[in-house]
Amino acid sequence: MKYLIPAFLLVSFLFIETGCKKIIDDVIDCAAESILLSIDAQIDTVNIKLVHFEFINDDTEGKFTLDKDINWNFGDGKTATSTNNKVDHTYSGTGDYDVVATYTLHRGSSECTGPKEKTVTIN
Template structure:
């Protein structure tokens, strides 16, 4: 009986230590790999105020999964939510617009949310 309690304590410590380490590793990887995300913006060839946006995930390791829902802010007071990483937006006037895309990445039990920004010049 006197060996059961110390053995239980050691096993409990190892279980908690291993679980916490995995969560920390997942969180660090998620934040670091978010660097591989970007916004692509293409001005339409027939309408200079129409912009085709795409949220790009260049994570080639495949460790992370990107939520399909991306929340966009087009910098002109308009917002949208896309479910396929692509969205089109038509601006009403010409200037530079700070476009932001809010995303969530998952790796294992960890997730991280972030925001990417790109300035789009509409003429």
């Protein structure tokens, strides 16, 4: 019994230390990874109301995987889901539109979901 309590405390400490560290590392990395994500918007050269959007992941280290499905809100009441990080959208009128792409990143058993935003101007 004399050695049981110290052994239990040691095992508990090691379990908490390694388990919590992994969770904390995943969360911190996920937050840092979101900095490397962006939306590229190119206005079509023929139809100026058509915009070619691309969700870009500049993670060169490959720490995370990005879900193939990106949910897009084009700021005009229309939405779409892309499966290859690219989507085209035609606006019906001029103005500034706040585009939001919702993504999910995975690392091991951890994941995070977040939005990326970009304002596009249609003349």
